[in-house]
Amino acid sequence: MNSRQIFLILLFGVGGAAHAQLRVATWNVTNYTSGRTDAFQTAIYGSFQGRQMAPDVIMGQEFRSSSAITNFVNMLNSAAGSPNDWAAAPWVNHGDTSSAFFYRTSKIDFVGQSVVNGDPRLIGRYDIKFKGYEDSASSPIMALYSTHMKSGSSSDDQSRRLYEATAVRNDANSLPSNYSFMLGGDLNIQTSTQAAYQKMVGSDSNNRGQFYDPIKSPGNWNNNANYRFLHTQDPSGAGGMDDRFDQLLVSGDLTDGKGLDYIGDAHQAYSDSTWDDPNHSYRVWGNDGSSFNGQITTTGNTMVGGDIAQALIESTGNTNPNVTGGHLPVFLDLRMQGEIGASTSFLDFGNIRLGSDASRFLDIFNSVDAGIWGVNGVAALNYTMEFSSGFFGSGDPFSDAAGGGVNNHQIWADTSHLGLLSGFLTIRDVSGLTRTIGLSANIVPVPEPASLAALGLGALALLRKKKTTA
Structure with missing residues (x-):
């Protein structure tokens, strides 16, 4: 058999x-x-x-x-x-x-x-x-x-x-x-x-x-x-x-x-x-x-x-x-055909520092109601993930059956350049199903440490004092 x-x-x-x-x-x-x-x-x-x-x-x-x-x-x-x-x-x-x-x-x-x-x-x-x-x-x-x-x-x-x-x-x-x-x-x-x-x-x-x-x-x-x-x-x-x-x-x-x-x-x-x-x-x-x-x-x-x-x-x-x-x-x-469910349709990293290790998590799951069709009455998802420029993660094939299971995916943003990043994650199932998740991140400069900032202010004050004395 x-x-x-x-x-x-x-x-x-x-x-x-x-x-x-x-x-x-x-x-x-x-x-x-x-x-x-x-x-x-x-x-x-x-x-x-x-x-x-x-x-x-x-x-x-x-x-x-x-x-x-x-x-x-x-x-x-x-x-x-x-x-x-x-x-x-x-x-x-x-x-x-x-x-x-x-x-x-x-x-x-x-x-x-x-x-x-x-x-x-x-x-x-x-x-x-x-x-x-x-x-x-x-x-x-x-x-x-x-x-x-x-x-x-x-x-x-x-x-x-x-x-x-x-x-x-x-x-x-x-x-x-x-x-x-x-x-x-x-x-x-x-x-x-x-x-x-x-x-x-x-x-x-x-x-x-x-x-x-x-x-x-x-x-x-x-x-x-x-x-x-x-x-x-x-x-x-x-x-x-x-x-x-x-x-x-x-x-x-x-x-x-x-x-x-x-x-x-x-x-x-x-x-x-x-x-x-x-x-x-x-x-x-x-x-x-x-x-x-x-x-x-x-x-x-x-x-x-x-x-x-x-x-x-x-x-x-x-x-x-x-x-x-x-x-x-x-x-x-x-x-039944599966359905690509996600914990959000838009993943916003917010403001992240230049050169930092920045990641967020996204849940992907088979969202068809197994209470109606049974766990085995719904086709399992078998999917890959494709990232637009500026974002990355594992694209290897993943699987999820209906009935409550969740795949938790870690997604990274490229923080090597300053500026606003926007893009997409495309999830593709072997059945032809697709789902797109919006991605966004704002790469900001690394702020100066407090000690250096204080030193800079002190030097400026001294320079002004000398000019006044002269």
């Missing part, structure tokens, strides 16, 4: 235990209007061997009305174990398969939403920022796309999906450079070679909006046992667990190991021998790999146990095992 695997196990526990970092889920809830309350609450907040779904964001598909959104929020907030802080983006009618967006207000600042035209199906885009930053401008910003693409395998069906995928890719291509992004939904895509999938994950003339599979698992997913741990449909009916329709895809900056980032190794394919892959936080909730081509296993389900597995079946609303329908939720975890 390598060091990265050990870190991931410590971070979210073997199999994905309770978490503090950001958990994002996608779930096609199958023609939801109301009801299925007990099933949803158990599926979301039920616990088995310390594991819960317990997401912070849900991109949902197949919500039928604004009242359906209200009913789902009420269900989330009334569940046993719920933090009771759920809200939803305003309802927008996307047509026959409307998306919805749910988020926890203690962790998420909802920025706004827009609609991407996937004619005739519309795609919801939801922009968010994150709580816990001293300066809200330091928070990362992310666009999340929720989609339900055209089903079927005919050439017309695939052409429709390509149109929808192109619309998403074009919108992502136009995002500002500081945006991360993610897509979640029911893609209805049977194989990664289909044009719609390649439009999203493939290289193009503009790769700003290129998506990546964080579990690096391309292939022919349909009815293929090699992907039995990734199948999401159908947990409840005659279709059986044989398709990877529901997925989460991410922007490249979420897989580079810096700042806001996927918790997992996006360069490693998902295991084909266990659901409990230590290299990934990505999970198909309820699929322990034992139900290929059938209804998901309840008794003996090693991922979620019998109660949650049964709740997932009932959450589909399908009571007829001879009818195809239903999806499992998919989630992944993200680690």
Whole structure:
């Protein structure tokens, strides 16, 4: 086991235990209007061997009305174990398969939403920022796309999906450079070679909006046992667990190991021998790999146990095992970007004597609120310091995790010349974060000792006396 695997196990526990970092889920809830309350609450907040779904964001598909959104929020907030802080983006009618967006207000600042035209199906885009930053401008910003693409395998069906995928890719291509992004939904895509999938994950003339599979698992997913741990449909009916329709895809900056980032190794394919892959936080909730081509296993389900597995079946609303329908939720975890905190934004040395050894101290720390995200749910700062002319200190790389630690740095001013010094300290983190601290010092002459001053005054008085006598 390598060091990265050990870190991931410590971070979210073997199999994905309770978490503090950001958990994002996608779930096609199958023609939801109301009801299925007990099933949803158990599926979301039920616990088995310390594991819960317990997401912070849900991109949902197949919500039928604004009242359906209200009913789902009420269900989330009334569940046993719920933090009771759920809200939803305003309802927008996307047509026959409307998306919805749910988020926890203690962790998420909802920025706004827009609609991407996937004619005739519309795609919801939801922009968010994150709580816990001293300066809200330091928070990362992310666009999340929720989609339900055209089903079927005919050439017309695939052409429709390509149109929808192109619309998403074009919108992502136009995002500002500081945006991360993610897509979640029911893609209805049977194989990664289909044009719609390649439009999203493939290289193009503009790769700003290129998506990546964080579990690096391309292939022919349909009815293929090699992907039995990734199948999401159908947990409840005659279709059986044989398709990877529901997925989460991410922007490249979420897989580079810096700042806001996927918790997992996006360069490693998902295991084909266990659901409990230590290299990934990505999970198909309820699929322990034992139900290929059938209804998901309840008794003996090693991922979620019998109660949650049964709740997932009932959450589909399908009571007829001879009818195809239903999806499992998919989630992944993200680690928050750090924030460069400092004890002051301006370090003033004041008046210091020529040639003296003059220094001051500055505290640098990771200021993201670890109470919200957890110590391991925030990327550590790894930074260097650069000084403008007239000031100096150690510029070696430094590190600081969230959660209360402080690095105390000694900074010197060059006192070899008289006059006012002004400059800057630039702190650069490997993630690209920077912070500038103003520096100032006034180098003044060394005053004459008191004895010499007295001697000078005495000599002057004597000289005046002689002149008077003459």
